[in-house]
Amino acid sequence: MSSRKATSRLTIISWIVRKDLKEYGRDRLWAFLTALVLVAVVALFWVLPDDVDESITIGFSGLGEPAAARLLGDAGDAGLRFVQAADAEQLRAVVAGDLVAWSGPDGFSLLEPDADGPEGASKQPVAIGLAFPPDFESATAAGETTRVDVLVGGDVPPELRSTVEGIVKEMAYGIAGIPLPIDTSNPDEIFVVLGEDRVGDQVTARESFRPMFVFLVLMMEMFVMSSLIAKEIQDRTVTALLVTPARTGDILAAKGISGALSGLVQAVILLLAIDSFGRRPLLVLTLMALGAVMVSGTAMIAGSAGKDFIGTMFYGMVFMIPLLIPAFAALFPGSASVWIRALPSYPLIEGLVGAITYGDGWVESGPRVLTLAAWCVALFGIGWVVLKRRVESI
Amino acid sequence: MTTAAIEVDDIRFSYGNIEAVKGLSFQVAPGEILGFLGPNGAGKSTTIKILTGQLTPSSGGARVLGIDVTADDPEMQAQIGVCFEEKNLYESMSGAENLRFFAGLYGLRDIDTDSLLRRVGLADRAKDRVKSYSKGMRQRLMMARALVNAPKVLFLDEPTDGLDPVSSQAIRKMIKEEAERGAAVLLTTHDMMEADELSDRVAFLNDGRLYALDTPESLKLAHGKRAVRVRTRSDSGVREESLALDDPMSGERLKEVLSSDGLLTVHTEEATLEAIFIEMTGRGLEG
Numbered sequence: 001m002s003s004r005k006a007t008s009r010l011t012i013i014s015w016i017v018r019k020d021l022k023e024y025g026r027d028r029l030w031a032f033l034t035a036l037v038l039v040a041v042v043a044l045f046w047v048l049p050d051d052v053d054e055s056i057t058i059g060f061s062g063l064g065e066p067a068a069a070r071l072l073g074d075a076g077d078a079g080l081r082f083v084q085a086a087d088a089e090q091l092r093a094v095v096a097g098d099l100v101a102w103s104g105p106d107g108f109s110l111l112e113p114d115a116d117g118p119e120g121a122s123k124q125p126v127a128i129g130l131a132f133p134p135d136f137e138s139a140t141a142a143g144e145t146t147r148v149d150v151l152v153g154g155d156v157p158p159e160l161r162s163t164v165e166g167i168v169k170e171m172a173y174g175i176a177g178i179p180l181p182i183d184t185s186n187p188d189e190i191f192v193v194l195g196e197d198r199v200g201d202q203v204t205a206r207e208s209f210r211p212m213f214v215f216l217v218l219m220m221e222m223f224v225m226s227s228l229i230a231k232e233i234q235d236r237t238v239t240a241l242l243v244t245p246a247r248t249g250d251i252l253a254a255k256g257i258s259g260a261l262s263g264l265v266q267a268v269i270l271l272l273a274i275d276s277f278g279r280r281p282l283l284v285l286t287l288m289a290l291g292a293v294m295v296s297g298t299a300m301i302a303g304s305a306g307k308d309f310i311g312t313m314f315y316g317m318v319f320m321i322p323l324l325i326p327a328f329a330a331l332f333p334g335s336a337s338v339w340i341r342a343l344p345s346y347p348l349i350e351g352l353v354g355a356i357t358y359g360d361g362w363v364e365s366g367p368r369v370l371t372l373a374a375w376c377v378a379l380f381g382i383g384w385v386v387l388k389r390r391v392e393s394i
Numbered sequence: 395m396t397t398a399a400i401e402v403d404d405i406r407f408s409y410g411n412i413e414a415v416k417g418l419s420f421q422v423a424p425g426e427i428l429g430f431l432g433p434n435g436a437g438k439s440t441t442i443k444i445l446t447g448q449l450t451p452s453s454g455g456a457r458v459l460g461i462d463v464t465a466d467d468p469e470m471q472a473q474i475g476v477c478f479e480e481k482n483l484y485e486s487m488s489g490a491e492n493l494r495f496f497a498g499l500y501g502l503r504d505i506d507t508d509s510l511l512r513r514v515g516l517a518d519r520a521k522d523r524v525k526s527y528s529k530g531m532r533q534r535l536m537m538a539r540a541l542v543n544a545p546k547v548l549f550l551d552e553p554t555d556g557l558d559p560v561s562s563q564a565i566r567k568m569i570k571e572e573a574e575r576g577a578a579v580l581l582t583t584h585d586m587m588e589a590d591e592l593s594d595r596v597a598f599l600n601d602g603r604l605y606a607l608d609t610p611e612s613l614k615l616a617h618g619k620r621a622v623r624v625r626t627r628s629d630s631g632v633r634e635e636s637l638a639l640d641d642p643m644s645g646e647r648l649k650e651v652l653s654s655d656g657l658l659t660v661h662t663e664e665a666t667l668e669a670i671f672i673e674m675t676g677r678g679l680e681g
Contacts, residue, residue: 007472007501015498019484026486236482240539243476244499245468384623 083228259296300383399578429593475545
């Protein structure tokens with residue numbers, strides 16, 4: 001015999017949540033894709049380089065002993081390293097890649113591409129070469145105009161070319177004995193750094209991709225939940241629920257909880273696997289929980305709008321592509337455009353980057369958390385209304 | 395007098411400009427089976443949706459177990475069972491899991507799923523996922539699901555539609571058992587034989603209107619011919635004739651036939667429900 005107990009809303013919601021999670025776990029396609037994405041992003045994360053070469057190696061030729069020695073002695077200063085070629089011809093070969101520069105304990109060696117480098121040496125790409133004319137030092141010292149050929153590889157960006165131009169001019173002034181009209185003897189007094197100085201602490205490729213990977217996992221959750229919601233509507237099982245004591249609000253709450261819970265669990269697994277909780281675990285967890293709620297809201301909208309699997313995927317993509325843009329923007333240095341900052345996922349990505357990469361605390365992240373929470377309320381609210389209308393229209 | 399389990403008073407409902415239900419009024423008593431007969435589009439399923447709280451009537455009122463169906467009161471849903479026309483089961487879950495889940499929504503713990511599944515002949519498939527079930531098995535599981543809370547009112551929408559005779563018979567047996575238990579049953583069907591066999595009363599529904607509401611017997615008496623058809627064998631071969639019971643001449647002939655050695659068969663010529671439906675509505679039940 002069974003015993004009847006008064007059914008509370010919480011009991012009904014918990015039954016539906018358990019049912020949703022059971023269905024999710026038993027959907028072979030989504031279970032496989034979820035596991036695949038998790039494993040793939042974790043593997044990719046650990047494969048990505050975790051360091052940044054912050055120096056530029058510049059080749060030169062044609063300078064006499066004192067000037068060349070001074071340049072070579074400046075190795076590592078201000079992120080510049082110099083390697084000397086025997087002549088302009090050899091320099092051209094180095095920049096073109098026909099010769100390879102190896103940096104080792106005994107200095108630089110220029111070798112054929114297929115030759116093994118010296119013990120303990122590493123390859124140094126030389127993208128820029130300065131071909132000084134033989135009379136460079138005497139001409140500049142005499143105040144005569146001379147010419148320096150700057151050899152650049154095709155992939156050298158314009159800003160670096162301009163920088164090299166400045167270096168050449170400065171060298172000419174120095175060799176000619178003409179003092180610069182500004183005092184550059186103490187770089188610390190020239191640069192006034194606003195905010196935390198990131199020099200020497202550049203973001204690695206691994207760090208850059210971290211928010212993207214986290215968002216990919218949330219995106220998977222969005223697709224899974226929207227698919228389950230669409231299936232519930234198409235199979236009319238939701239009608240069977242509505243003739244029981246379960247109300248529409250219970251079903252919607254359960255969908256939101258199922259989506260947020262599954263997304264959060266996956267995100268936590270990922271963040272643990274890619275070692276992202278170290279500095280601010282509670283803040284990161286809060287951000288991920290809000291992110292999971294936000295994508296649950298979009299899953300409700302996509303699941304309501306899609307008439308079949310393809311339709312659900314289509315509407316899912318319509319939401320996810322714009323939401324992914326801030327994660328792409330995080331791959332590139334510099335400030336994001338205003339319209340990117342206006343996207344709902346921006347505070348999530350910015351918050352994750354700040355908390356995980358730079359160790360921002362609650363004070364720095366407060367505005368991001370609040371903005372993200374506001375977006376969560378908005379998207380979840382819209383999802384709730386859309387799904388409610390869809391359920392009631394069956 | 396017994397209080398009606400279902401009370402419907404002049405309800406109307408429209409899908410846009412199309413009026414699907416046009417002023418229906420009827421009652422169903424506890425333990426009574428009311429057969430709702432009508433072709434597709436007659437308004438049967440819409441009426442069930444209104445009575446189960448899925449749709450709100452545009453006018454009129456309805457109460458189930460004394461509760462206004464528009465009140466969105468979970469107390470009403472807690473005491474009803476619905477067997478839908480479409481097989482809306484969770485296919486990735488087993489039969490037992492489906493029943494346990496729905497029992498949970500009713501606040502029922504430790505539900506005896508084995509007993510319910512045994513009743514519908516699915517005990518040996520209890521742990522199999524519904525996706526592996528045949529159509530008949532799914533329908534039987536739907537019936538078991540409708541009974542999971544031992545409902546006081548059962549709404550059954552075409553419960554035997556398209557089923558094999560064995561599955562149909564099993565479901566009919568359950569419907570009778572539920573009515574004997576005291577449940578009021580509202581049964582929609584196309585099948586006149588089924589309606590005749592199960593229903594205490596039948597309602598003829600067409601184009602959203604109620605054309606008749608009475609016991610099958612009364613309808614047949616009211617609309618059938620008072621006659622018997624007899625077949626007799628004689629030297630000249632087999633003869634078939636219709637004898638009106640109200641005609642004194644026919645009475646003499648009937649006595650003669652019944653006492654003759656050549657009598658083969660005697661059938662009453664009462665009308666079938668289908669014939670009465672066609673006579674009253676001008677259309678058949680199919681389509």
